Amino acid sequence: MTEADFVPSRYPNDVDSGKTSWKSPSNIALVKYWGKREHQIPANPSISFTLDVCATTTSVSYTKLGEGASDFSFDFRFGGRPKDEFKPKIRTFFARVEKYLPFLRQYHLLIESSNSFPHSSGIASSASSMSALALCLMDLEKQLDPSIDDGFFIKKASFLARLGSGSACRSVQGPIVEWGDHDEMAHSSNLYGVPFSGEVHSVFKNYQDTVLLVDKGEKQVSSTVGHGLMKDHPFALRRFEQAHHNLGRLKSIFAEGDLDGFMAVVESEALTLHAMMMTSMPYFILMRPNTLEIVNRIWDFRRATGLNVCFTLDAGANVHVLYPEHEKAQIERFIKDELAVFCQNGQYIQDSVGLGAQRL
Numbered sequence: 001m002t003e004a005d006f007v008p009s010r011y012p013n014d015v016d017s018g019k020t021s022w023k024s025p026s027n028i029a030l031v032k033y034w035g036k037r038e039h040q041i042p043a044n045p046s047i048s049f050t051l052d053v054c055a056t057t058t059s060v061s062y063t064k065l066g067e068g069a070s071d072f073s074f075d076f077r078f079g080g081r082p083k084d085e086f087k088p089k090i091r092t093f094f095a096r097v098e099k100y101l102p103f104l105r106q107y108h109l110l111i112e113s114s115n116s117f118p119h120s121s122g123i124a125s126s127a128s129s130m131s132a133l134a135l136c137l138m139d140l141e142k143q144l145d146p147s148i149d150d151g152f153f154i155k156k157a158s159f160l161a162r163l164g165s166g167s168a169c170r171s172v173q174g175p176i177v178e179w180g181d182h183d184e185m186a187h188s189s190n191l192y193g194v195p196f197s198g199e200v201h202s203v204f205k206n207y208q209d210t211v212l213l214v215d216k217g218e219k220q221v222s223s224t225v226g227h228g229l230m231k232d233h234p235f236a237l238r239r240f241e242q243a244h245h246n247l248g249r250l251k252s253i254f255a256e257g258d259l260d261g262f263m264a265v266v267e268s269e270a271l272t273l274h275a276m277m278m279t280s281m282p283y284f285i286l287m288r289p290n291t292l293e294i295v296n297r298i299w300d301f302r303r304a305t306g307l308n309v310c311f312t313l314d315a316g317a318n319v320h321v322l323y324p325e326h327e328k329a330q331i332e333r334f335i336k337d338e339l340a341v342f343c344q345n346g347q348y349i350q351d352s353v354g355l356g357a358q359r360l
């Protein structure tokens, strides 16, 4: 498919008003997207586990305007209250996707959102929120053109979500989603995420992710700025090749149930992501002392017990602790007894791999 396939011609139906709601999860990248080209095209392919508990619920109530407005007409409420500070981001998103959703200026939209995870927990909510919003907009488009089939609906939702926030395109489906052209990945695309279609050993089913909330403050450097710094980064090309290579390795790791291989790729990806940040110009560090303390404790515990626990990091100080379901009891005890103390207010979120967004 090409980008032109997402530009509709004309809508057969007229729709006055309605309401739609979706719940969309967050995701955690195993091979990281870091660096992009114009129009949110990733500099390298990435792959993630879709999460289950960490999610955004969004509803969009739409009412047709008398005549098309000159600007986008919408209100945004978060957790039941108006949140005008989020509106510029949504307006930018609308401007990017208008070409693909030409009805946008013909409606007034009331967008109401809430997150399942604590507000300002430092968890990236752009993936779940942009994917939930994209899915709601696709519901409206399907009202206007009922001939849209499920396959196209999902692809276009992921395509639109990507234009809001790159990683959001991996939140529409589950349990493992790949985004970005890759020679060994069937149906892979730079335009949208696709469910990983290779074989997956049962040990990776229902994989656990405990999200340790190390620092709940605002990030000093946003992901968007970080991506931009990969443009003139001295190690960028080698890094992009490495991501391709790691994705290829994960394919056989998933098939064989190779937990040692999995932990090596995933931890290396996390540290490489942060190494890219530390070697950008300007350089920056998002890890906190407690992030490193947790990493070291995980390594010590793994050495001492032989259990298959590893970590990954997103673009912040929080740590995602990953482990197979059959080791859950011992590892949860370790987290509670030894790692929780390094979290802000002792807070962490018990999550696991999920199946993707749901219409409510």
Ligand code: DP6
Residues within 6 Å of the ligand: 028, 029, 031, 032, 033, 034, 040, 046, 124, 126, 164, 165, 166, 167, 168, 223, 224, 227, 273, 314, 315
């Ligand atoms: C480190 O998707 O948040 O989480 O496209 O600018 O919105 P924008 O960036 P974003 O970047 C995510 C970066 C990451 C790695 C990943 O999720 O692959």
